[in-house]
Amino acid sequence: VAKTSLTSPPWPEVKLPDPVEEAKYHAEVVQKVNNMVAMGQYGRLFAVVHFASKQWKITSEDLIMMDNVMEAECGDRIQMEKVLLVGADNFTLIGRPLLGKELVRVEATVIEKTESWPKINMRFWKRHNYQRKRIIMNPQTVLRINSIEIFPCLS
Amino acid sequence: MVLLSAQRWVRSRLTDRFWRVQEVLKYARHFRGRKNRCYKLAVRNVRRAFVKATKARREKKRSLRALWITRIEAASLEHGLKYSPFISNLHKSQVELNRKMIADLAIYEPKTFKSLAALAQRRRQEGILAALGDGKEPEGIFSRIVQHY
Numbered sequence: 356v357a358k359t360s361l362t363s364p365p366w367p368e369v370k371l372p373d374p375v376e377e378a379k380y381h382a383e384v385v386q387k388v389n390n391m392v393a394m395g396q397y398g399r400l401f402a403v404v405h406f407a408s409k410q411w412k413i414t415s416e417d418l419i420m421m422d423n424v425m426e427a428e429c430g431d432r433i434q435m436e437k438v439l440l441v442g443a444d445n446f447t448l449i450g451r452p453l454l455g456k457e458l459v460r461v462e463a464t465v466i467e468k469t470e471s472w473p474k475i476n477m478r479f480w481k482r483h484n485y486q487r488k489r490i491i492m493n494p495q496t497v498l499r500i501n502s503i504e505i506f507p508c509l510s
Numbered sequence: 511m512v513l514l515s516a517q518r519w520v521r522s523r524l525t526d527r528f529w530r531v532q533e534v535l536k537y538a539r540h541f542r543g544r545k546n547r548c549y550k551l552a553v554r555n556v557r558r559a560f561v562k563a564t565k566a567r568r569e570k571k572r573s574l575r576a577l578w579i580t581r582i583e584a585a586s587l588e589h590g591l592k593y594s595p596f597i598s599n600l601h602k603s604q605v606e607l608n609r610k611m612i613a614d615l616a617i618y619e620p621k622t623f624k625s626l627a628a629l630a631q632r633r634r635q636e637g638i639l640a641a642l643g644d645g646k647e648p649e650g651i652f653s654r655i656v657q658h659y
Contacts, residue, residue: 369635401619403611410611412618439607440615440622447622449629452606474567477560486557 385509388446393507397443400503402461405437405453413461417500425496427465433498435461441505448505460504467497578613585616589627591634599630599637 356362391397401414407421427433438459441448448454470492479486531549537559538545538552545551583593600607605626607615616623 366638369638371635371639403607403615405606410608412611412614439605439611442619442622444621447619447625449605449626451604475560476564477557478564479557479561488560 388448389507389509391446392505392509397445397505400441400443400505402438402442402459402503403440404435404461405439406435410439413500413503415500415502418466419463419498419500421496421498422471422493423496424494425465425468425498429465429468431465432501433463433465435463441503448509455508457508458505460502460506462501462503463498464501465496466499469495469497471495575609578609581613581616582609585613585623586627586630589624589631591627591631595634596627596630599633600626602637603629603633605629 399414401412404411404413406419407423409421411419413419436456438454438461439450439452441454441459448458471494473490473492476489476491477486534556535546535549535552537556540546541552541555545555579593582596586593586596597609600612607626612623612626615626
């Protein structure tokens, strides 16, 4: 039968690879990454961590400043548990949405607890003799990321 | 200063006018023209500067988000995907990275961004196939071709 413009649908035909072969390929890749992690064949690790209601991309020896108080004294070690992504040069581990605590360990130390510079909030309506000035100084905490470690427990 | 009689009150004069003026002028030192020196002009412009800074702090969040979206769009187009399928399929695959992180990854970790784009592409194909279905007619419904028996 001759091909017309309506024989095939206008969207490109999509074919997914064979599920059995794909499962084998996935298992191979997971094995390889597990071996790499076990041998320690990675350089510097970076992680995406959800902390203080923000997401941060951190490596070791990093400084982080959060715009609120932390109920920990200066010098306390803290483990950050909500890790979304860990990556090295040759592989990345993407969490759906979080990675397990047995896989990744991110440690940080509280260094400094200060206030921010005095920010000025001003409101002014012209011709109405209305102006309000308020000086706001938010408490801030500075953390140093000590280390990011991964353990070979992929499956 | 505690002045206990009326005659003393009238004779007190303002002594720290210089410092009150300097408090305002110190915020105007980087302005252009006479408004960095003359108090009368500086007061008005410092007030405008404070009000603009207050409003800009609210606008900054919006403009930064638009910047991140532009950057993610550019990076995903390099990998053959537009912004909307990229973000929607990442969300459907339960990856909860926000736009700031994806934009930073696209700049500093290109390999990671490529794997995210591949994940979104694969999820998109699976979604399209699931929506297309088997290609058969649904049961119990009259089609255009009526079979006479």
